[in-house]
Amino acid sequence: MQESAFRALLGHARPHRTALVAGAALSTLGGVAGLAQPLVAKSFVEALAVDEPVFRQVLLLGLLIVGGALAAAFGGYTVERAAESVVLGARRRLVARLPRLRVADLDRRPPGDLISRVTADTTLLREAATNNLVDTLVGAVTLVGMLVLMAWLDVVLFLAVLGVVAAIGLCTALVMPRIARAGKEAQEALGALGAGLERLLGAIRTVKASNAEQRETAGLESAAHGAWRAGIRAAGWGAVAGTSSGLVVQLAFLTVLGLGGARVANGSMSVASLIGFLLYLFYLVGPVAQLASGISGLQVGVVAVRRIHEVLELEPEADAAAVASPREGAEHLVPAARQAGDRGAAIAFRDVVFRYREDGPAVLDGASFDAGPGGLTAVVGPSGSGKSTLFALLERFYDIGGGSARIDGRDLRDWEPAALRRAIGYVEQDAPVLAGTLRANLTFAVPDAAPADIDRVLAQVRLTGLVDSLPHGLDTEVGHRGTALSGGQRQRVAIARALLRRPRVLLLDEATSQLDALTESELRDVIAEVAETTTVLVVAHRLSTVTDARRILVLEDGRVRAAGTHAELLRDDDLYRRLAATQMLAASSLADPVP
Ligand SMILES: Nc1ncnc2c1ncn2[C@@H]1O[C@H](COP(=O)(O)OP(=O)(O)OP(=O)(O)O)[C@@H](O)[C@H]1O
Numbered sequence: 001m002q003e004s005a006f007r008a009l010l011g012h013a014r015p016h017r018t019a020l021v022a023g024a025a026l027s028t029l030g031g032v033a034g035l036a037q038p039l040v041a042k043s044f045v046e047a048l049a050v051d052e053p054v055f056r057q058v059l060l061l062g063l064l065i066v067g068g069a070l071a072a073a074f075g076g077y078t079v080e081r082a083a084e085s086v087v088l089g090a091r092r093r094l095v096a097r098l099p100r101l102r103v104a105d106l107d108r109r110p111p112g113d114l115i116s117r118v119t120a121d122t123t124l125l126r127e128a129a130t131n132n133l134v135d136t137l138v139g140a141v142t143l144v145g146m147l148v149l150m151a152w153l154d155v156v157l158f159l160a161v162l163g164v165v166a167a168i169g170l171c172t173a174l175v176m177p178r179i180a181r182a183g184k185e186a187q188e189a190l191g192a193l194g195a196g197l198e199r200l201l202g203a204i205r206t207v208k209a210s211n212a213e214q215r216e217t218a219g220l221e222s223a224a225h226g227a228w229r230a231g232i233r234a235a236g237w238g239a240v241a242g243t244s245s246g247l248v249v250q251l252a253f254l255t256v257l258g259l260g261g262a263r264v265a266n267g268s269m270s271v272a273s274l275i276g277f278l279l280y281l282f283y284l285v286g287p288v289a290q291l292a293s294g295i296s297g298l299q300v301g302v303v304a305v306r307r308i309h310e311v312l313e314l315e316p317e318a319d320a321a322a323v324a325s326p327r328e329g330a331e332h333l334v335p336a337a338r339q340a341g342d343r344g345a346a347i348a349f350r351d352v353v354f355r356y357r358e359d360g361p362a363v364l365d366g367a368s369f370d371a372g373p374g375g376l377t378a379v380v381g382p383s384g385s386g387k388s389t390l391f392a393l394l395e396r397f398y399d400i401g402g403g404s405a406r407i408d409g410r411d412l413r414d415w416e417p418a419a420l421r422r423a424i425g426y427v428e429q430d431a432p433v434l435a436g437t438l439r440a441n442l443t444f445a446v447p448d449a450a451p452a453d454i455d456r457v458l459a460q461v462r463l464t465g466l467v468d469s470l471p472h473g474l475d476t477e478v479g480h481r482g483t484a485l486s487g488g489q490r491q492r493v494a495i496a497r498a499l500l501r502r503p504r505v506l507l508l509d510e511a512t513s514q515l516d517a518l519t520e521s522e523l524r525d526v527i528a529e530v531a532e533t534t535t536v537l538v539v540a541h542r543l544s545t546v547t548d549a550r551r552i553l554v555l556e557d558g559r560v561r562a563a564g565t566h567a568e569l570l571r572d573d574d575l576y577r578r579l580a581a582t583q584m585l586a587a588s589s590l591a592d593p594v595p
Contacts, residue, residue: 012129027071029072030070030075032068086125086126094117100316105314125301128298132297140287142287157256164249168249168292183234186227189224190227200216344504344505344536348370349403351368353401363389376527380555381554386558387555425499427507434482441493445497460526488515488519495512508537543579543580549566551564566580
């Protein structure tokens with residue numbers, strides 16, 4: 001995994017290799033120009049002393065100063081630019097992938113942690129895939145070059161130095177995994193911090209109402225402390241690596257001095273070679289330090305890359321864009337192909353079994369029913385009996401585990417999820433409204449909706465009055481999660497959004513629970529009208545809203561235990577009778593009174 005993560009890290013740098021090499025070369029050139037300046041300055045002073053013309057030296061010095069500064073600046077800029085591009089590349093891949101991940105995979109990961117992978121981990125990647133990589137490569141190449149020159153100067157001393165380099169390698173090998181572990185813990189703690197923040201801010205009213213600010217803050221502080229502790233540990237191990245390699249180089253210096261002195265004394269080495277050798281050793285400190293810092297940065301980068309690739313490697317759903325031109329046979333599910341006289345899709349579930357987790361309980365346990373084409377089918381049953389799960393399966397948020405589920409005779413698993421969803425209007429249980437304008441929310445599924453269609457659905461959901469009263473009409477901002485709207489208004493926006501799609505299947509999950517009785521009854525008429533050309537499935541806790549459904553399915557423990565009209569179920573099904581009795585619906589039509 002370490003190796004494949006390193007390969008993945010190189011993969012992020014590869015598209016920018018030309019810029020990285022050019023930037024590193026320019027920076028080096030800038031450094032060399034700096035080193036040459038004292039020499040020219042010396043020649044300038046010498047020329048002055050003997051009263052010679054100094055024009056050449058002044059020109060050269062000017063060139064070195066300006067050229068060196070420009071090369072260093074441009075080199076630094078080129079590397080930083082490549083670094084930003086590495087981050088951009090990773091973030092673009094992540095943001096393109098995240099919304100296409102399967103709901104089941106997203107369920108298992110807190111959104112805050114995913115956000116931290118897009119923001120914090122990509123930032124770490126920035127240094128690793130550019131500066132740390134350049135440092136490691138330049139350090140390694142310089143080190144090898146110097147070792148070759150040393151071997152050429154004196155083999156015995158070279159072998160002594162080689163022993164020292166091996167000791168540095170050993171130190172590094174021992175310390176680096178610890179730096180990697182600390183880096184991993186720091187990133188995980190940051191992920192936990194993101195997840196905690198998302199939990200806190202996502203339910204801030206409940207947090208305040210429960211006086212839980214302090215408790216929640218304590219959790220966040222502990223995550224922040226975790227990141228701090230791990231960061232400090234990584235810094236400590238980094239210092240150990242740096243210091244021990246420095247010490248080892250000093251040791252090498254003394255060894256070479258002693259051994260070299262002896263070799264010079266017995267005549268097997270010249271003083272000039274010893275001086276040259278010692279100078280190389282002196283210069284070895286730079287590349288060794290560069291290599292150590294490069295490698296320790298790469299350790300942290302590898303952790304970040306691993307976290308990024310954990311997301312990138314998750315299997316995405318089929319690309320929605322690919323479904324814009326539907327596969328052969330899928331055309332009839334695309335709304336544009338909705339035929340005149342289309343009555344909606346036919347849904348058939350047979351012995352459907354479904355578990356959220358492989359080792360979890362069967363949430364649907366042999367559910368069978370038929371709905372449509374067209375007509376209103378209501379799904380009722382105790383809380384937790386699997387009603388919302390039925391809708392999630394129809395949307396292919398999850399795939400069924402057993403039995404068969406078909407739409408228009410075709411197995412759900414054979415539909416491209418995106419094509420399937422184009423045919424369905426879905427109003428979730430808590431009717432989410434997104435930050436943005438009212439118009440953006442309404443046309444979310446049909447961005448090019450005609451104004452007349454928007455007006456039509458607004459009238460259907462009884463929102464025309466609200467829109468007229470708003471200062472900016474449809475262009476009014478609804479706030480984060482639609483907080484500027486009331487619960488009932490949010491539900492109506494969500495219903496309007498689904499209706500605008502002119503779906504073949506309309507799924508309403510407790511979609512009118514927050515409406516006043518009058519508006520709810522008006523919407524019931526609209527839904528009845530829609531049901532003439534659309535297969536409508538409604539989940540309702542309040543049975544009063546579904547008594548006139550063509551068919552009512554009674555769900556219990558993941559099974560459809562009974563199906564029929566309100567009157568039939570009152571007559572034949574105990575559970576339905578009990579549900580109806582608690583809502584005082586049974587009085588007029590109950591043949592067999594509730595015990
Ligand atoms: N994403 C999920 N991961 C794991 N279990 C889940 C998930 N969603 C629902 N469940 C479980 O599946 C069961 C059925 O849930 P579902 O939401 O379908 O019930 P429901 O009939 O719609 O309930 P309610 O009327 O309260 O909305 C519940 O026991 C619930 O805990």
